[in-house]
Amino acid sequence: MKTDQQQQSLDWLDSPSLPFKPVLQTAASDNELAQFIHPVKIGSVTLPNNLILAPMAGVTDGSFRLLCARLGVGFTVSELASAKAISMRSRQSINLVRFQAQARPYAAQLFGADIDNMVTAAQIIEELQVCDIIDINMGCPVPKVVKTGAGSALMNTPELAGLIVSAVKAAVKVPVTVKCRIGWSKNSIYVKDFVKRMVDSGADAVTVHARTRQAGYTGPAEWQYLEGISEICGNVPFFANGDISQPNHIRELHQLTGCSGYMIGRGCLGQPWLFAELLGHHLFSDPHTRYLIFRHHLLDMLMEIGPKAVPLFRVHLFNYLKGHANAARARHLLSEERDPHRIFATGKALFYNETLPGIV
Numbered sequence: 001m002k003t004d005q006q007q008q009s010l011d012w013l014d015s016p017s018l019p020f021k022p023v024l025q026t027a028a029s030d031n032e033l034a035q036f037i038h039p040v041k042i043g044s045v046t047l048p049n050n051l052i053l054a055p056m057a058g059v060t061d062g063s064f065r066l067l068c069a070r071l072g073v074g075f076t077v078s079e080l081a082s083a084k085a086i087s088m089r090s091r092q093s094i095n096l097v098r099f100q101a102q103a104r105p106y107a108a109q110l111f112g113a114d115i116d117n118m119v120t121a122a123q124i125i126e127e128l129q130v131c132d133i134i135d136i137n138m139g140c141p142v143p144k145v146v147k148t149g150a151g152s153a154l155m156n157t158p159e160l161a162g163l164i165v166s167a168v169k170a171a172v173k174v175p176v177t178v179k180c181r182i183g184w185s186k187n188s189i190y191v192k193d194f195v196k197r198m199v200d201s202g203a204d205a206v207t208v209h210a211r212t213r214q215a216g217y218t219g220p221a222e223w224q225y226l227e228g229i230s231e232i233c234g235n236v237p238f239f240a241n242g243d244i245s246q247p248n249h250i251r252e253l254h255q256l257t258g259c260s261g262y263m264i265g266r267g268c269l270g271q272p273w274l275f276a277e278l279l280g281h282h283l284f285s286d287p288h289t290r291y292l293i294f295r296h297h298l299l300d301m302l303m304e305i306g307p308k309a310v311p312l313f314r315v316h317l318f319n320y321l322k323g324h325a326n327a328a329r330a331r332h333l334l335s336e337e338r339d340p341h342r343i344f345a346t347g348k349a350l351f352y353n354e355t356l357p358g359i360v
């Protein structure tokens with residue numbers, strides 16, 4: 001028998017248009033991770049818990065952020081958006097960072113290396129009231145971004161990075177946070193000096209992805225370089241990031257770094273119920289509930305953006321398919337699929353462990 005509160009936690013599965021209610025954000029009282037998962041304050045904004053959905057371009061659109069918030073995550077961040085484009089009031093870029101069904105608290109992430117553009121973009125998004133926090137990207141390794149001096153390139157120009165933080169801070173009332181890496185390459189790991197400068201420049205929180213720019217997204221995250229950062233941050237929250245996907249990772253990172261929270265990226269792809277599980281809400285393990293989550297995900301995208309949702313959902317579909325016996329075949333068969341009903345049928349077969357449609 002489910003309690004009333006548990007039933008409320010699941011209502012949205014049958015009615016995807018129900019507004020977001022933060023019912024799962026509090027950890028279960030018998031949660032094995034209770035001592036590590038707790039609310040945390042970023043400036044004036046209180047996160048109900050310290051599990052954070054990592055920004056992921058092409059993945060953490062509004063529908064995925066809403067889904068993870070419904071499943072308990074304490075804080076979400078937009079995909080990175082160009083400060084230059086926002087400062088020119090590009091509708092497409094502003095759309096990228098707007099709230100989705102009021103799943104809050106939420107940060108919009110900006111990238112750029114021009115102080116004026118960063119300030120103007122931050123002022124525009126504050127004025128439009130599309131987010132609670134502004135995050136500055138100092139970790140993106142993509143050449144198109146790096147060659148403009150933005151993203152992880154800012155770690156090589158710490159003075160400019162500090163000036164951007166202090167200028168944006170002075171221009172807006174919402175908290176301003178920074179997301180960076182441990183350094184540029186294995187021979188230049190200088191995250192501690194960099195974080196100190198960010199905190200001295202006024203950053204309200206710092207997240208560190210425990211890989212270098214050179215490593216990109218490959219190889220294991222090097223958590224050892226996160227040791228000592230909490231001490232540098234003092235009262236400013238420090239969030240650890242990189243390869244977190246299991247309860248023991250939370251425990252280990254806490255012991256190693258004393259971090260204030262945990263940012264999770266690829267670990268939740270294809271299994272957004274990971275957040276509920278880490279919070280000790282074991283409500284989402286049966287195949288039918290998982291299928292309803294999958295269905296909600298695509299339905300919400302269809303409600304938001306119409307038929308274009310189907311090709312955009314493909315990245316998620318392939319993540320949900322991972323580990324399934326016929327995943328490779330299904331990926332091939334569905335790579336051009338435009339009919340949402342075929343995707344729903346595939347999802348159902350996937351979660352009920354039946355033969356996927358079209359596969360003999």
Ligand SMILES: Cc1cc2nc3c(=O)[nH]c(=O)nc-3n(C[C@H](O)[C@H](O)[C@H](O)COP(=O)(O)O)c2cc1C
Pocket residue numbers: 054055056057058059078079080109137139140179209217221241242243244263264265266267
């Ligand atoms: C597909 C993809 C897109 C990403 N896009 C962004 C982004 O827009 N902004 C950002 O700060 N980090 C971005 N990241 C980095 C993640 O936020 C995170 O730092 C990284 O994946 C390490 O965490 P993980 O090991 O838990 O995945 C991206 C990562 C991936 C895999």
